[in-house]
Amino acid sequence: MPSAQDPFYVVKEEIQDSIDKLQSTFHQWERIPSDTGEQVHLTKELLAACDSIEWQVDELDKAISVAARDPSWYGIDEVELEKRRRWTSTARTQVSTMKRAVEAGKELNGTGTTSVSGMRRELMRLPDSHQAGRSNRYSAQDNDDLIASESDRQMLLIKQQDEELDELSASVQRIGGVGLTIHEELLAQDKIIDELGMEMDSTSNRLDFVQKKLAMVMKKAGAKGQIMMILFLVVLFIILFVLVFFT
Known part of the structure; x- marks a missing residue:
C-alpha cells in the first residue's frame, strides 16, 4: 500500500506534529524561571500533551500488532x-x-533552578562526566535486549516456516495419493475398454459368419424357401415378443 494511502503514515504524521509542538513547548518551559504562574501553566499543558501522545502511540502499536498477524493481507512485510x-x-x-x-x-521547584537543571540533564541523558558511564551501560544493555529480541523473532519465524513446510508436505503427499488412485483407475478402465473391443471384434466376426451362412441358405432355398424362411422368422419374433413382454 502506498505511503500516501496507508493509515499508519497519516496517524504517524499527526503524532510527529504533536511531538514537534511538545518539544517546542518543552524548550520554552526550560527557559522560564521556576515558581512562576507561566511555568505552572506550561507544566500542566506539557503533562497533558505527553499523556495524549503516549495514548496515541499505544493505539498505533496495537494496530501494528494486528497487522503483524497477517502482513500479506495488509500489503506489508x-x-x-x-x-x-x-x-x-x-x-x-x-x-x-x-x-x-x-x-x-x-x-524540585522549591529547591532552586540549579537542581532542576541537573535533574533535566540526567533525565535527558545529556553528555556529562557523571552520566557517561551510565549511558554506556544502558546502551550495552539495550543492544543485548535488541539482539535477544531479534533472535527470538527469527526463531519464531523459522518455527512458523517449518510448520508451513510440514503442512505443504502433507498436502503434496495427499495429492500424490489421489494421483496414484486416478492412475490405477485409468489403467483399469483402459483394460476394460480393450476387453470390450476384443469382444466386439469377436461378435462382429460371428455376425459376418452368420450372415454369410444365411445368404448361402437363402440362395439355395430359392424364392419359395425365402418366403417360408421370412414367415418362420416373423412367427419366431412374435413368439419371443409375447414371451418377453406378456409373461
Missing part, C-alpha cells in the same frame, strides 16, 4: 513492520523523557 515498531519506540522514548523531566522539575 516484516521489514516494514520492524520499521514501524522502531518509530513508535523512538516516539515513546522522546515523550517519556520529556514527561520525566517535567515531572522532576515540578517536584
Whole structure:
C-alpha cells in the first residue's frame, strides 16, 4: 500500500506534529524561571500533551500488532513492520523523557533552578562526566535486549516456516495419493475398454459368419424357401415378443 494511502503514515504524521509542538513547548518551559504562574501553566499543558501522545502511540502499536498477524493481507512485510515498531519506540522514548523531566522539575521547584537543571540533564541523558558511564551501560544493555529480541523473532519465524513446510508436505503427499488412485483407475478402465473391443471384434466376426451362412441358405432355398424362411422368422419374433413382454 502506498505511503500516501496507508493509515499508519497519516496517524504517524499527526503524532510527529504533536511531538514537534511538545518539544517546542518543552524548550520554552526550560527557559522560564521556576515558581512562576507561566511555568505552572506550561507544566500542566506539557503533562497533558505527553499523556495524549503516549495514548496515541499505544493505539498505533496495537494496530501494528494486528497487522503483524497477517502482513500479506495488509500489503506489508516484516521489514516494514520492524520499521514501524522502531518509530513508535523512538516516539515513546522522546515523550517519556520529556514527561520525566517535567515531572522532576515540578517536584524540585522549591529547591532552586540549579537542581532542576541537573535533574533535566540526567533525565535527558545529556553528555556529562557523571552520566557517561551510565549511558554506556544502558546502551550495552539495550543492544543485548535488541539482539535477544531479534533472535527470538527469527526463531519464531523459522518455527512458523517449518510448520508451513510440514503442512505443504502433507498436502503434496495427499495429492500424490489421489494421483496414484486416478492412475490405477485409468489403467483399469483402459483394460476394460480393450476387453470390450476384443469382444466386439469377436461378435462382429460371428455376425459376418452368420450372415454369410444365411445368404448361402437363402440362395439355395430359392424364392419359395425365402418366403417360408421370412414367415418362420416373423412367427419366431412374435413368439419371443409375447414371451418377453406378456409373461
